Amino acid sequence: MSLEVAVAAPFKTRAQDRLGEGEFVVALSLEREWFSPDQAKRLVDVAVGRGLLASEDGDLVPQFDPAEVTVPEGFAPDESVLREQSTFESALDAIVAAGVEKQRAVAAINERQRALAVTIEAAAVLYAREQGAAVDRLAADVREELAAAAGDDGGTATGSNDADDSEAA
Numbered sequence: 001m002s003l004e005v006a007v008a009a010p011f012k013t014r015a016q017d018r019l020g021e022g023e024f025v026v027a028l029s030l031e032r033e034w035f036s037p038d039q040a041k042r043l044v045d046v047a048v049g050r051g052l053l054a055s056e057d058g059d060l061v062p063q064f065d066p067a068e069v070t071v072p073e074g075f076a077p078d079e080s081v082l083r084e085q086s087t088f089e090s091a092l093d094a095i096v097a098a099g100v101e102k103q104r105a106v107a108a109i110n111e112r113q114r115a116l117a118v119t120i121e122a123a124a125v126l127y128a129r130e131q132g133a134a135v136d137r138l139a140a141d142v143r144e145e146l147a148a149a150a151g152d153d154g155g156t157a158t159g160s161n162d163a164d165d166s167e168a169a
Contacts, residue, residue: 002081003043003046003052003077003081004064005069005071005072005075006028006043006077006081007043007047007052007053007066008064008066008069009027009028009032009066009071010023010024010027010028010032011062012066012067012069012071013027014027017061017062018060018061019059019060020059020060021041021044021055021058021059024040024060025040025041025044028040028043034076034077035077035079035082039082043081043082044060046081046082046083050085050090051063051137052064086121087121087124087138087141087142087145088109088121088124090138091109091121091124091125091127091128091135091138092105092106092109092124094134094138095124095127095128095131097133098131100131105127105131109127110123112126112127118146119146119149121138121141121142122146125138125139125142
């Protein structure tokens with residue numbers, strides 16, 4: 001995954017397990033010349049949102065072991081890593097990484113959504129857990145979204161968009 005490689009690179013280069021955000025941004029923009037400073041800041045937001053980085057006492061701390069990530073010679077991340085994935089897309093990626101074929105996963109998620117009358121995100125997280133995929137952060141996000149929706153519309157927290165309609169399908 002190129003996002004993980006891009007996030008790991010500054011930590012590997014400096015052989016540190018935490019970096020200030022400014023130091024991280026400089027490493028990606030000025031030293032490696034992979035992104036502009038604004039894009040590097042966006043990468044921080046995406047990486048935090050995806051659970052790859054955490055912010056602790058003003059520092060960025062990887063939530064994985066950067067030493068286990070290989071940065072290929074001549075690697076340069078694509079700007080698509082700056083696009084934040086939806087909860088559904090993230091869950092689907094986790095399911096595929098757990099060894100389930102993507103089309104089969106999308107069909108199973110759609111079936112769960114219809115059968116349980118829940119949002120597509122909730123169905124994806126349920127199916128991901130059934131497949132043994134690590135989706136704890138996504139599950140927490142879905143719980144928050146469902147709670148917010150229940151408060152906003154009197155308890156109806158179902159969605160009508162099938163995964164087939166998603167660009168990730």
